[in-house]
Structures are given as C-alpha cells and as structure tokens.
Amino acid sequence: MTHRFPVRVYYEDTDLAGIVYYANYLKFIERARSEWVRDLGVDQVRLKAERGVVFAVRRVEADYLSPARFDDLLEVETDLARITPARLILDQRVLRGETVLFSARVTLVALGATGQPVRLPAELCQVAAAPSAAG
Structure with a gap:
C-alpha cells in the first residue's frame, strides 16, 4: 500500500526563478517518511528516549524530473521497497x-x-512488512 502525504509549496521553498529549490524535495520526502513511520505506530521520540535508537538516511538516489512552483499542491507517495533487519529501503x-x-x-x-549501527526495531520490521502497513 502507498502512503500519501500532502505538501503545499510556499514562497520560502522556491528559488529566484520561482521554482522549488532542489534540496527542498529532500525536506518534503523527509516529512512524508516521518508521517509514514508515525502512521505505522512507531513513536520516534519514545524510541530515542527509551532505547537510544534513531533513524538515519544512509543513501538517496534522486531524480529531478519536472519543477514544482509556488503554491502548487503536491503529494508525496511512499512505498516500502525492501526491509531487512539492518535497513529499510523506500521508494x-x-x-x-x-x-x-x-x-x-x-x-x-x-x-x-x-x-553505531544497530538492527532496526523489531516492531518497525513487523508493522512495515504487514500488507496494509503503508496505507
């Protein structure tokens, strides 16, 4: 299932040409990932406080295909591509x-x-791998 997260483009998101500055797409997808994890029922604040575990981006492969502009209403779609005990790969x-x-x-x-790298929390692996996890 695909998780969907709406994003409105604000003036601060754009560059001098009036299009979304390239690095802001990374912010948009970060917000969507945070909401995806929240929707899975994983409390990242509690996870850090109780176990000292945080998530980090290891790799991003990005393609910029067409510009977004001020006031556009966008949607970020997130799909789980693969999960292992050590990493989570999202499209x-x-x-x-x-x-x-x-x-x-x-x-x-x-x-x-x-x-230091640690295994992904078991509860995240269980709920993320469930068929309805990303919806």
Missing part, C-alpha cells in the same frame, strides 16, 4: 496531480545512542 515520489516531479530511493538505517 518516494513527489507528484503534482498525476505528474511525477521527483523520485527517490531512500535507504534508512538505525543508529544507537553512540552513533
């Missing part, structure tokens, strides 16, 4: 209507309190 797209403006494959890992 994310930013769309305006049916048009894909940006796409990315994002690899996430979990880090412990001292910054």
